[in-house]
């Protein structure tokens with residue numbers, strides 16, 4: 001029986017979303033528990049490190065986003081095949097996680113005053129976000145597969161198309177052969193029936209002619 005997995009986070013995307021997406025990408029069935037903010041004061045004591053997100057696997061709790069994503073990614077074969085792919089996945093994980101923190105900081109960092117928040121937001125809008133998205137676009141252009149890393153999906157699509165074509169061809173051939181076989185059976189039956197009829201008719205004719213000849217002496 002596969003282990004029971006529960007993700008515990010708030011009812012927002014936030015830091016928990018990377019884990020949710022990884023679980024969905026890996027096809028893992030999981031319980032998505034979302035703690036209402038009002039309950040957090042009570043629940044905080046039960047959380048590992050006193051924070052969310054965390055996962056519970058077969059009753060054991062594990063905190064920290066990136067180790068959790070690596071853990072699930074490894075189990076589901078999402079961390080890259082070659083060592084080069086794996087280091088690239090690690091780099092992307094770190095960059096995306098840091099970028100997310102950067103994006104959210106002007107909204108949640110209570111140590112920043114209004115002017116500092118506006119400065120950071122402007123920097124994000126005009127420099128950081130375009131820089132990050134340009135890097136993503138460049139990586140997509142190089143990979144050409146529609147994914148930053150790995151052409152597996154394209155390969156899978158090709159394999160699926162080939163398999164479907166082969167299956168269709170096989171089915172058509174089998175059906176045609178069956179039809180041909182059925183036709184042969186029909187022909188054989190017709191030939192046998194016609195043959196029997198001809199033999200019977202000839203026999204009857206022979207008997208009748210013989211009887212008549214004998215009869216007429």
Ligand SMILES: N[C@@H](CCC(=O)N[C@@H](CS)C(=O)NCC(=O)O)C(=O)O
Pocket residue numbers: 014015044050051052053063064065066
């Ligand atoms: N380093 C941790 C940070 C987790 C974190 O900051 N969690 C926040 C929510 S996004 C939290 O639990 N805040 C409530 C609290 O600290 O009491 C990770 O990446 O998992």
